[in-house]
Amino acid sequence: MKKRVFSGIQPTGDIHIGNYLGAVQHWVATQAEYDSIFCIVDLHAITIPQDPKFLKAKIRETAGLLFAAGIDHKISTVFVQSHLSAHAELTWILNCFIPVGWMRRMTQFKEKSERQKEEVSTGLFDYPALMAADILLYNTDVVPVGEDQKQHVELARDVAQRFNSIYGETFKVPKAVIPQTGARIMGLDDPTQKMSKSEEQPGRTIYLLDSPDDIRAKIMKATTDSLREIRFDANRPGICNLLVIYELFTRQGREEIEARFEGKGYVDLKRELAEVVVENLSPLQSRYRELTADSDYIDSLLTEGALRIKPVAEKTLALVKDRIGLG
Numbered sequence: 543m544k545k546r547v548f549s550g551i552q553p554t555g556d557i558h559i560g561n562y563l564g565a566v567q568h569w570v571a572t573q574a575e576y577d578s579i580f581c582i583v584d585l586h587a588i589t590i591p592q593d594p595k596f597l598k599a600k601i602r603e604t605a606g607l608l609f610a611a612g613i614d615h616k617i618s619t620v621f622v623q624s625h626l627s628a629h630a631e632l633t634w635i636l637n638c639f640i641p642v643g644w645m646r647r648m649t650q651f652k653e654k655s656e657r658q659k660e661e662v663s664t665g666l667f668d669y670p671a672l673m674a675a676d677i678l679l680y681n682t683d684v685v686p687v688g689e690d691q692k693q694h695v696e697l698a699r700d701v702a703q704r705f706n707s708i709y710g711e712t713f714k715v716p717k718a719v720i721p722q723t724g725a726r727i728m729g730l731d732d733p734t735q736k737m738s739k740s741e742e743q744p745g746r747t748i749y750l751l752d753s754p755d756d757i758r759a760k761i762m763k764a765t766t767d768s769l770r771e772i773r774f775d776a777n778r779p780g781i782c783n784l785l786v787i788y789e790l791f792t793r794q795g796r797e798e799i800e801a802r803f804e805g806k807g808y809v810d811l812k813r814e815l816a817e818v819v820v821e822n823l824s825p826l827q828s829r830y831r832e833l834t835a836d837s838d839y840i841d842s843l844l845t846e847g848a849l850r851i852k853p854v855a856e857k858t859l860a861l862v863k864d865r866i867g868l869g
């Protein structure tokens with residue numbers, strides 16, 4: 543039996559190279575090795591305000607980009623979270639087993655609520671419970687995510703263990719897998735902030751569907767420092783971020799990259815990086831256009847994905863209800 547992978551992506555905006563390098567490309571690379579489930583987490587997206595038309599369109603766009611990036615619907619299951627009611631139902635149940643103190647420690651809530659101030663929803667606070675439900679419904683072994691989601695996966699582990707210790711073995715205890723490099727791609731305008739879908743700062747983020755000219759302009763304007771040497775040095779976050787992006791797209795070793803740019807200037811690095819990113823995204827963009835030429839095709843794959851996976855979610859939910867004595 544293959545181990546199960548589960549991971550999700552929010553349809554909150556345009557998928558960017560941070561999502562791709564930190565998560566999606568690893569999903570693609572390991573999909574044959576695992577029994578993989580990838581979820582477009584629209585219930586998570588509404589934890590911050592969303593325009594209905596925008597949300598519906600972004601769900602399809604996000605799915606289209608996952609397929610264009612190489613997720614194979616014949617091997618992996620891709621579905622929309624709100625198509626299966628078990629996610630919301632298990633979240634309520636888990637809410638009753640998660641101490642508020644655990645939730646208060648979540649740094650993503652602190653960061654996102656800081657930005658939203660008084661608009662913050664209860665749903666945003668509860669986001670990690672919904673994520674735990676997503677993962678635990680499918681007896682997940684492995685959750686490949688970027689570094690920012692590590693704390694949430696740990697909470698999912700903790701709640702699984704807590705529930706199992708009260709009611710006996712019910713949930714599989716999942717494990718986060720975070721890539722060694724690229725787990726936190728930083729903003730081009732400000733290398734102290736991660737690239738993010740929902741934070742639309744000009745020049746921060748390279749989106750997978752950006753035009754070559756936009757990609758070039760953003761990279762050429764990227765914030766660096768006043769030094770000269772081109773080195774992988776974590777103390778120089780701007781230049782290090784550009785080098786990491788170069789490393790991940792070219793798959794060259796760090797020594798080789800440093801040797802290549804020995805004696806060269808930041809402008810040379812930026813020019814070359816821009817072309818590397820343009821070249822890497824171009825085939826993905828063509829595939830995206832092909833896949834979305836027929837507007838119903840992505841919807842049909844999403845319906846098929848939900849149908850395929852529904853029995854697994856329902857079985858777990860029924861077991862949980864039985865353990866607790868509901869109904």
Ligand code: ATP
Nearest residue numbers: 552554560564565687688725726727737738739740
């Ligand atoms: P949002 O701003 O709406 O939270 P996001 O860009 O953080 O959007 P998510 O949908 O929350 O994207 O996350 C999808 C996956 O991408 C997760 O595995 C997450 O850890 C990863 N990820 C998000 N941002 C980055 C980044 N800057 N670098 C590497 N991985 C990232």
Ligand code: MG
Nearest residue numbers: 552690738739
């Ligand atoms: Mg996020």
